[in-house]
Amino acid sequence: MSAAAGGKATSAPLMGRDPEPALFEFSAPGRTAAHLRRTDTPGWTAEELVPAEHLRVEPANIAEVSERDLVAHFTRLTHRQFSVDLGAYPLGSCTMKYNPKLCDDAASLDGLAGVHPAAPAALTQGWLELLHNLEAVLCAVTGMHAATLQPPAGAAGELTGLLLMRAWHDDHGGGTGAARPRTRVLIPDSAHGTNPASVTLGGYEVTQVPSDHRGLVDVAALRARLDDDVAGIMLTNPNTLGLFEEDIVEIARAVHEVGALLYYDGANLNAILGVTRPGDMGFDIVHLNLHKTFAVPHGGGGPGAGPVAVTERLAAYLPGPRPAANGGDGGRDGGQWEWTTPERSIGRVHSWHGNALALARAYSYILANGGDGLRRVAEGAVLNANWLRHQLRGHYDIPYDRPNMHEFVASTASLKRRNGLRALDVAKRLLEEGFHAPTVYFPLIVEEALMIEPTETESPQTLRALADSLIKIAAETGALARTAPRTTPVGRVDETRAARQLIPTWDASSRP
Ligand SMILES: Cc1ncc(COP(=O)(O)O)c(C=O)c1O
Known part of the structure; x- marks a missing residue:
């Protein structure tokens, strides 16, 4: 397929129309995908069931389409997307892994x-037991x-x-008996923006801690920033460079010595599942990204x-309500599951109990894998990533x-100087090869960064x-790669305009 003018590539031969027509363009008055039979049964007419003040006066401005057009429209849209079900998605830090359909079921x-x-x-009662068991297994992990x-979400957990x-600090006088509240939280320079x-x-307030030549937290610089103002x-x-913080025990000791707490960002927990635990490293608070570590599809905004x-000393502050067994071991022992709120809860x-179905999906993934299976997830993920790094050397x-x-x-810093190839160009070129792009330009401490996570x-x-494609692209010139992607429904977009002048609504007058 050849590149079309204006940065638009020829679309896959689905409709032959680009941009894809909006659903409204298939609309005709009175056309419908649903055929609801009217009933004359007394008490069951719309007028009787819905109070008069809630009945529509004007028809809603929605597309009136047949089921056939509706299904074809959305099916075509799915074909214009790259997805985890279509191929490898090595988006570093995001853990876009294939999720077993069993968990959806x-x-x-x-x-x-x-x-x-x-x-x-x-x-x-069944739901409460499930949520209680999930809490227990996440604590064990x-x-x-x-x-x-x-x-x-992860950011909401943070x-x-x-x-x-x-x-906790409010209740403990700052942790060291200090009279004034602590004001600072330390974050390494490799941290995720959230x-x-x-x-x-x-x-x-944020105090940044630099990384050392190993890509790990510079412990001396950390110590220099620690005092009783640090919360x-x-x-x-592992950190966002994919490296295990080898000095974590020393870091934990130093942080605790000034009465501060350690927060574990669990976005990378899939690397250590069943091998080691944040609690064993000295962390006090942990968030898990179930949509990365366990089977909950990530991307497209959730859920x-x-x-x-x-840890035990912070349990009284947790949000509520939480599921708890009232008398015996919940339902199994003849007791009841109920909702309780911790005494010092924040x-x-x-609302309600979080994204409950995402929680159910994660629980089914954990049960399906079992403890040994979860460890194999981590081992496979680490093995695959190391193998790929060796190939790209x-x-x-x-x-x-x-x-x-x-x-x-990885980085294209040298390639950029030699033949103009930037990380962004590699990302776009890779789409033509049938792979999703890796994360680019993150972490910020690496020039022209390509953050690659193949998953297990x-x-x-x-x-x-994937390795062959990446190696092939590295040998190309930046000038060639700069026109990629040429085989996808949408070609290279102006990233700045796409982000700043987003047009999410359909305007009938904009069509010829
Ligand atoms: C290291 C790290 N921390 C936190 C987050 C935030 O997670 P979420 O996207 O679920 O808010 C991410 C997301 O990619 C991440 O990679």
Whole structure:
């Protein structure tokens, strides 16, 4: 397929129209996809069921289309997308792994999906038991004492964790008996952007800690920034370079010595599942990204789940309500499951019980894998990422070329100087090869960064093909790659305009 003018590539031969027609363009008055039979049964007419003041006066301005056009439209749209179900998606730090369909099935069970969130505990004993068991298993995996399942994403978990940190310090006079509240939270310079944003939202100031030549937290620089004004430190381990923080025990000791707390950003927990635990490293508060570590599709804005687990001394501050057994071991022992709120709770952080079906999906993934299976997830992820790093040696810069965990960071810094190839060009070119792009330009401390996370779910054949494509692209010139992608429904877009002049609504007058 050849490139079309104006940066638009020829679309896949689905409709032959580009841009894809909006659903309104198939619309005709009176056309419908649903055929609801009218009933004359007394008491069951729309007028009788819906109070007069809630009945529409004007028809809604929605597309009137047949089922056939509706299905074809959305099916065509799905074909214009790249997805985890289509091929490898090595988006570093995001863990876009293939999710077993079994977990979708489990979360779709009527007894789970068909329950109203306001249904009373007496009618939702199974749900409460599931949530209670999930809390318990997440605590076992992280080495924590108690958890909340409410936060709907990693960033929401971070804010929850910082509010817990604040509540704990408020109750403990700053942790060292200091009279004034602590004001600062430490964050390494390799951290994900949500970390400093959450610190600011949580009412603290960010103090940055530099990384050393190994790509790890510079412990001397950390010590120099520690005093009784520090409320805590936020770390992810392995860090965003995919490297395990080898000095974590020393870091934890130093942070605790000044009465501060350690927050674990669990976005990279899939690298250590079943091998080691944040609790064993000295962390006090942990968030998990269920939509990365366990089977909950990530991307497209959710729904995700970012539970937060804490050590015993912080349990009383957790958001509520939480599921608890009232008399015996819940339902099994003749007792009842009920909702309780911890005594010093910071309150709710989400309506109802979080993204409940995302939680059910994660629970089914955990049960399907079992403890040994989860460990194999981590081992496979680490093995695949190390294999790929070795393949790319000599073709790309590998700024921290040492054993990595589930992901690693390559760079096109030398290629850019030699033939103009930038990280962005590699990302776009890779789409033509049938792979999603890796994360680019993150972490910020690496020039022209390509952050690659193959995950444990890709086969050796797929990894070989991905490595071959990346190696082939490295040998090309930046000028060639700059016109990519040429084979996708949408070609290279103006990234600035796409972000700043987004037009999310359809305007009938804009069509010829
Ligand atoms: C290291 C790290 N921390 C935190 C987050 C935030 O998670 P979420 O996107 O669920 O808010 C991400 C997301 O990619 C991440 O990579």
